[in-house]
Amino acid sequence: MSSGSQPNDSWPSEPLPHHAPPGDKTSAGREKADAEVYIKSLINKTLRVHTKDSRMFVGNFKCTDPESNIVLALTYEYRQPSRQQLQEAAAAAASAGETTVKADMTSRYLGLVVIPGVQIVKMEVEEFVSQMKSRSLLERHNIYGST
Secondary structure (H helix, E strand, O other): OOOOOOOOOOOOOOOOOOOOOOOOOOHHHHHHHHHHHHHHHHOOOEEEEEEOOOOEEEEEEEEEOOOOOEEEEEEEEEEOOOHHHHHHHHHHHHHOOOOOOOOOOEEEEEEEEEEOHHHEEEEEEEOOHHHHHHHHHHHHOOOOOOO
16 A cells, blocks of 8 residues: 555455456456366266365266366266275285285265365366267367357
8 A cells, every 4th residue: 555545556346356247357267267168068977076085086077066066977986995994905015015005986876966165176177089070070070060
C-alpha cells in the first residue's frame, strides 16, 4: 500500500470473480472455455485416479463438479500390498534364494464411485497408441465439433 489509507492502484479493491461470465473474450474466459472443452473430451475415457492414501481407481470418467469430485463408472480399486504381505513375500523370496521381492496389488470391483476432489493426488488418461491415432484422425476431420 502507498502512504495514507489509499490502496495502491495496481491492487484490486474487490475480489476477482471466480468464473468468467459467458461469452467473455478475456484470457480467463478463453482458459475456462478451453478447460471445459478438455474436460468434456475426457468423458467416457478410462482414467487412473491416484488418492492421498495410495489407492488407485481405474474407471470410465462420467462427470465432475465445482469441488473437483470425480465420478467414475465400471471402477476397480487397487491397493498397495500391506506391510505384512510385503514381509511374507520377502520371506518367501529369501527362502527361495531370490534377491527380488514381488508382491501384487490387491484389487476389487466397485462399480460407480465418487472420489472426493480433496483426496485426489494425480489423474491419468489411459489411452493406447491406436486410440490416440484414431482420435487424431477424427479431430482433423472436426468430428468432435470443437472450434
